[in-house]
Amino acid sequence: MKFAAATTLALATSAAAFAPAPSVNRDSALQMALKDDLANAGKVAMAGAAALAIFGAPAPAQALTKSEINSLTYLQVKGTGLANRCPEVVGEDSIKPSNGQKLVDMCIEPKAWAVEEEVGKGGKTEKKFVNSKVMTRQTYTLDGIEGTLEQSGGIVFKEKEGIDYAATTVQLPGGERVPFLFTVKDLVAKGNGDTFKPGFQMGGDFSVPSYRTGLFLDPKGRGGTTGYDMAVALPGLQSGEEGDDELFKENNKTFDVTTGRIEMEVNKVNKEESEIGGVFVATQLGDTDMGSKVPKKVLTKGIFYARVE
Numbered sequence: 001m002k003f004a005a006a007t008t009l010a011l012a013t014s015a016a017a018f019a020p021a022p023s024v025n026r027d028s029a030l031q032m033a034l035k036d037d038l039a040n041a042g043k044v045a046m047a048g049a050a051a052l053a054i055f056g057a058p059a060p061a062q063a064l065t066k067s068e069i070n071s072l073t074y075l076q077v078k079g080t081g082l083a084n085r086c087p088e089v090v091g092e093d094s095i096k097p098s099n100g101q102k103l104v105d106m107c108i109e110p111k112a113w114a115v116e117e118e119v120g121k122g123g124k125t126e127k128k129f130v131n132s133k134v135m136t137r138q139t140y141t142l143d144g145i146e147g148t149l150e151q152s153g154g155i156v157f158k159e160k161e162g163i164d165y166a167a168t169t170v171q172l173p174g175g176e177r178v179p180f181l182f183t184v185k186d187l188v189a190k191g192n193g194d195t196f197k198p199g200f201q202m203g204g205d206f207s208v209p210s211y212r213t214g215l216f217l218d219p220k221g222r223g224g225t226t227g228y229d230m231a232v233a234l235p236g237l238q239s240g241e242e243g244d245d246e247l248f249k250e251n252n253k254t255f256d257v258t259t260g261r262i263e264m265e266v267n268k269v270n271k272e273e274s275e276i277g278g279v280f281v282a283t284q285l286g287d288t289d290m291g292s293k294v295p296k297k298v299l300t301k302g303i304f305y306a307r308v309e
Contacts, residue, residue, distance in 0.1 A: 063088040064082070064085075064087060064088060065087055065088050065089070065090060066087040066105075066273070066275065066305070066307070067273070068087075069082065069087055081138050083138070084109070084138035084139065084140070084141045085109060085141070086107035086108070086109040086141065086143075086277075086303055086304060086305040087107065087275075087277075087305045088268075088277065088305075089268035089269065089270050089275045089276060089277030089305060090268065090270055091268060091269055091270035091271065091272075091275075092197075092198050092268065092269060093197075093269045093270060093271035093272075094195050094196060094197035094269055094271065095195065095196040095197075095269055095271055095274060095276065095308050096194060096195040096196070097149045097151070097155060097196070097308050098149075098151065099149070099150050099151055100148075100149075101148075101149045101308060101309060102146055102147065102148055102149060102308075102309040103146060103147055103148075103149055103157055103306045103307070103308060103309070104146040104306070104307050104308075104309045105143075105144065105145075105146070105305070105306060105307045106142075106143075106144075106145035106146065106147075106162065106304065106305065106306040106307075107141065107142065107143045107144075107145075107304060107305040107306070108141065108142040108143075108145070108184065108280065108302065108303075108304045109141045109142075109302050109303050109304070110134070110140060110141070110168075110182065110300045110301070110302040111301060111302040111303060112131070112300070112301045112302065113131075113132045113133070113134060113170045113298065113299070113300055113301075114129035114130060114131050114132055114298070114299040115129065115130055115132050115170060115172055115178050115286075115296050115297070115298055115299070116128070116129050116130075116296060116297040116298075116299070117129075117130045117172065117296075129299050130172055130173065131173075132170040132171055132172050132173075132178070133170060133171055134168065134169070134170050134171075135169045135170060135171050135177060136166075136167070136168045136169050139166060140166045140168045140182055141166070142162070142163055142164055142165070142166060142182070142183070142184060143162070143163050144162040144163045145159060145161070145162030145163065145164050145184065145306075146159075146160060146161060146162055146309075147159040147160045147161075147187070148160065149308070151194055152190075153190075154190055154191045154192060154193055154194060154202075155190070155191035155193070155194060155195075155196070155200075155202060156188065156189070156190050156191070157187070157188070157189045157190075157191075157202065157204075158187070158188050159184055159185065159186060159187035159188070159189075159206070164183055164184055164185050165181055165182065165183035165185060165209070166181070166182045166183070167179070167181055167182075167211065168180055168181070168182045170298070178286050178287070178296050178298065179211055179286060179287040180211060180284065180285070180286035180287055180295075180298050181208060181209060181210075181211045181287075182282075182284075182300065183206065183207075183208055183209070183260070183284075184206045184260075184262060184282075185206055185207045185208070185209065186206055186207045187204055187205070187206035187262065188204045188205065188206075189202040189203055189204035189262065189264065190202060190203070190204055196266055196269055196276045196308070197266065197269055198266060198267050198268065198269065199265070199266070199267075200265070200266040201263065201264065201265045201266075202263075202264055203261065203262055203263035203264060204261070204262065205259050205260065205261050206259070206260050206261070206262060207257055207258075207259065207260075208257065208258045208259065208260045208284045208285060209255075209257055210254075210255045210256050210257065210287075210288070210290065211286070211287035211288070212224075212255075212287070212289070212290050213255075214226075214253075214255055216290065218250075218253075218290070222250065222251060222253060223253055223290075224253040224254065224255055224290060229251065230247075230251045249291055249292040249293075250292050252291065253290040253291060253292075254288075254290060254291035255290070256288050256290075256291060256295075258284070258285045258295070259284075260282060260283060260284030260285070261282065261283055261284075262280055262281070262282040263280065263281050263282075264278055264279070264280040264304055265278045265279055265280075266278040267279065273307070274307050274308045274309070275305070275306070275307050275308075276305070276306050276307075276308065277303065277304065277305045277306075278303070278304060279301070279302070279303055279304070280301070280302055280303070280304050281299070281300070281301050282299075282300045282301075283297060283298065283299050283300070284297070284298055284300075285297055285298070286298050
């Protein structure tokens with residue numbers, strides 16, 4: 001496979017490439033600075049289909065093109081999982097978009113997940129991504145995403161709207177579950193050329209809103225905009241006793257917006273249908289439980305589809 005060499009390098013350096021920068025305080029930790037973490041993202045992200053196989057992702061049994069999916073009735077799709085699948089693109093053509101055109105019907109389908117953990121080895125601990133399995137039902141694929149295309153030293157895609165987030169939960173081998181908001185909100189991705197063709201790469205940062213909204217209440221009725229301000233009453237907070245500081249993050253809920261990064265590579269282009277398809281790798285932070293816990297870093301790999309309007 002043409003990306004086999006890149007895959008070997010990506011896996012060998014994944015821990016270093018995605019290692020979080022030391023944080024001075026809680027705010028700087030949440031603003032995770034993935035630009036630094038993904039300085040080598042161009043090498044790591046485009047591991048291709050071989051990287052997906054290493055994560056244990058099964059190959060799709062019945063890949064369908066967009067026109068074939070559109071020809072199916074509701075009852076033919078219901079219960080099959082096809083609604084959670086991205087269409088396949090057939091062809092190796094090229095498309096050169098112009099300013100003002102759009103990228104529409106974008107579909108981003110995760111195939112494999114990994115969570116960064118501290119793993120003990122030889123009496124030492126090191127951070128590495130651990131393969132995880134998805135616990136969410138088949139509702140984690142992003143679809144209907146669209147945005148503008150510009151030619152500015154290469155193709156620049158700016159995401160505007162669509163079903164651009166999905167609440168997802170993955171489970172580590174030990175049983176721990178990690179919720180995160182899989183998203184590409186406000187993505188600005190810049191490409192390495194002015195033409196969509198096999199081998200074209202583009203990537204950029206996106207916003208990751210809080211997994212919980214301000215209206216969410218924890219088991220003790222505390223929330224960001226509603227509910228109680230505290231669970232132990234005012235006298236408890238003014239006691240001055242040890243333990244008050246430990247409760248501060250639990251009592252003071254926050255809506256944290258962090259930054260993620262995605263890298264995509266086109267491997268199929270159908271000029272007649274104005275379609276492109278390829279693979280992606282994205283990394284972002286998971287749930288902070290409204291500010292009360294340190295989020296884990298989640299690595300997602302999969303495929304994408306889009307159409308040049």
